[in-house]
Structure formats: C-alpha cells, structure tokens
Amino acid sequence: MPTVREIEAALFELAPREGTMEWDNVGHLLGDPRQNVNRCMVALDITHAVAEEAIAAGCQLIVSHHPIMNCKWSQVQTVRDDTFQGSLLTRLLRANVSAICMHTNLDIAEGGVNDVLAQILGLQKLERFTSEGVCRCGWRAEPMALPEFVRFVSKTLGCNGVRYADAGKPVHRVAVGGGACGEFEDAAIAAGCDTFVTSDLSYHQFVDAKVKGINLVDAGHFPTEDPVCEKVIAFLAGRFPDLQIQKSASHKEAIQYYVEGE
Template identity: 70%
Template structure:
C-alpha cells in the first residue's frame, strides 16, 4: 500500500505545489510521512466531526481542500485539548491519522476546484477566467432566465439556498469561482459574462452588480467547492487502484436560510 509521502506526491502531480499562493499552507501537514495507507477519507474541511469520522471508518489519512492549519488565519501557538484547534490536532495525532491539504494549488489546477464547479453547472467550453488560473468561464447549452438558473444552481450544488442580484440579463455566458472569489467580479465583466457564480459576496458587491451589468449568484462556500472532492477521489483511485477512497458523510453545509412561512 502507498505511504502518505507517496500519496502527497501523486496529488502534487495533478495540483502542483507551485500553484499555491505564497501565504498558503499545503501538502502533508500532519502525521507520519512513511505511514502506509489503506483507506483515505476525502473532505472539504478537516473538522472535529470529520476527524472522528476518519477514526470510526478506520482511515489512516484525510485529504482535504482547506488546510487543517493555516498560520495566516490562526497561528498554532499551543496544542491543548481545551481549545478547538488543539482538540482537533490531538484527535488526529492520537489516532495516527495523517492530513494532506491541497488548497490554492487545487483552485488553479486543471480539473480542480473551478473545473469541478464548471462541470457541475454543465458549462461548455470552460476556460480560465484569470491568467493565474483562477475561475472559469463557459456557456450554458441554452439561455435561461436568472430565476431559473438560480434554481438550477441550487439543485446542482445541493445548496440550502442562494443569494442573487439581478442585472436584468438572461443567463448565457457564465463565470464561476469556487469559494470566496468576489474580487473576480470585474474580471467576469471584462470577459463578457452576464452572470457570475461564486461565494461569500458582500453587500456592496451585490449593490454594484446592476451598475456593472452582471448577475451575481452567491451559492455558498461549501457548495461551490465541495464538487472537487469527487475529482480528488478519482485522482487517488487512478494513482492507487487498490486504495480504498471514501467521501465524508459527516461534513455538510452548515448555513441554513429561514424562509417566511416555513415551520
């Protein structure tokens, strides 16, 4: 069976480390590089629930998109059981569960986060939105009204709901950006897109959408990035056919929307 180190290199073959942003923390972040792996759990994030799931399912490795440790956001100064981060790290270490995280390098990789999102939304002829590989631009098979497309996005991504702003244009040429890609709105406009699907958009970005002539759909961080997990599973099984690769069933969208009239 492959070691953690070998699996890391197989993942770098499809999402090269050089693609990661300078501040990012990617690769094998936790555990023994020489540990043999029989079963891998794939999840968008490594949460406490995901760590416990890995132990329950006898997984030696978790492969995730978001880093289990990233000192840009949360410096690791202590590893204590009475803090959420410390409790998570101790759970993994005591259970001999390693962690490999492919973050911004997976965002720009061919086939990665943004290609997975474009495929899920059935965009044809998808190509990079930006020179650095972020985002994708593609065409719908046929134009849709924005309300119908928003419903389609919600269904395809399994969203609990979406937020959207209507610039008064039918949907045909669509840009996508998995995760928080609100800073790519102007790039989507410059690429001639009538609609941009991403996550974590601000009030002012929605407010400015009509003036910029682009429909905006915020489909949520988890829903827009989770499709890449399926692609990661395919990459792992292609590299190691005897490796058992399973997707987390415990990690789901945590944001819910209240609709007036619902009980």
C-alpha cells in the first residue's frame, strides 16, 4: 500500500506544485508522511463532518481541494481543542488521519478544476485567458439563450440556485472560473466572451453586467469546484489500484435558497 508521501508525490504530478499561487498552502499539511494508506477519502473541503466520516470509514488520509490550513483566510496561530480549527486538527491527528490539499495548483493544472468545469458545461476549443492561467474559455457548439443556459448549468452542476445577470447576448463564447473568480471578469470580456460562469460575484458586478456587455452566471462555489473530486478519484485509482477511495457523502453545498411557495 502507498504511503502519504507517495500519494502526495503522485498528486503533484496531476497538479504541479509550481502552479501554486504565492499566498496558498498546498501539499501534505497534516499527519505522518510515512503512514501507509489503504483507504482514502476525497472531498472539496475538510469539515468536521468530513473528518468524522473519514474516521468512521477507517480512512488514513483525506485528499481535499481547499486547504485545511490556509494562510490567506485562516492562519494557524494556535492548535487548541476549544477553537473551531484547532478541534478539527487535533481530532484528525488523534485518529491518525493525514490531509493532503491541492488548491490553486489544481485550479491552474491542465485537466484540473477549470478544465473539468468547462468540459462538463460542453465547451470546446478551450483556452486560458488570464496571466495566472486559472480560468478557461471556449465555445458552445451552438449559441443558446441565457435562461436556457442557466437551467442547463443548474441541472448539470446540481446547484441549489443560480444567480445571474442578462446582458442581452446569446451564450456562445463562455468563460469559466471554478470558485471565486470574479476578479477575472474584465479578462473574460477582453477575451471576447459573452458569458462568464463562476461564483461569489458581488452585487455591483451584477449591476454593471449589462453595461459591460457580459452575461454573468454565479453557480456557487461548491458546485463549480466539486466536479474535480471525481477527476482526483480517477487519477488516484489509476496510480494506486489497491487503494480504496471514496468520495465524501457528507460534504455538500452549504448555501440554501428559499423560494416562495415551497
């Protein structure tokens, strides 16, 4: 059976460390690199629920997209049982469960988060359009009316709800950015895109969409990134045939939408 160190090395072949953004924190972040792994769980995030699920399933390793310790929004200064993050870290350590996280390097990687998202949404002739190489753009085989495209996105990604702004254009050349990629809206416009699918867009971006001439589709952070988990599972299964791998069943979209009449 492989060790945590060997699995980390393989994952860096899928998503090279060199693609990691400067502020990010990726790789083997928790546990013993020498630990043997016969069962692994894959999830977008390592939540308390995912941790308990992995422990109950007898997993020695969790592979996630979002780092369990991230220097940008959750700096680790203490590891204490009476804090939210500290209790998660100590729970996993006491259960001998390691954590490997592939984040911005997996966003940027060929075949990573944004290639998977673009392919699921039926885009062809994919291109990178940002200097960082994060997002992708491509063409739909045939133009589609925006309301029809929004329904397609919602159904395909399993969204609880979709926020969108209509700039009055059919959907043909589409940019995608899994997770919070609203900062690349202007780059999508410069690349000639009529539509941008991403998440965590601001109110003012929706207000300005028609003037700027781009349809905006906010399909949610979880739905736009979670599809890459299946890619990670397939990759690990190919590299380590004897490794038992399962996707977290407890981790789902956290945002709920109230609809009048339901």
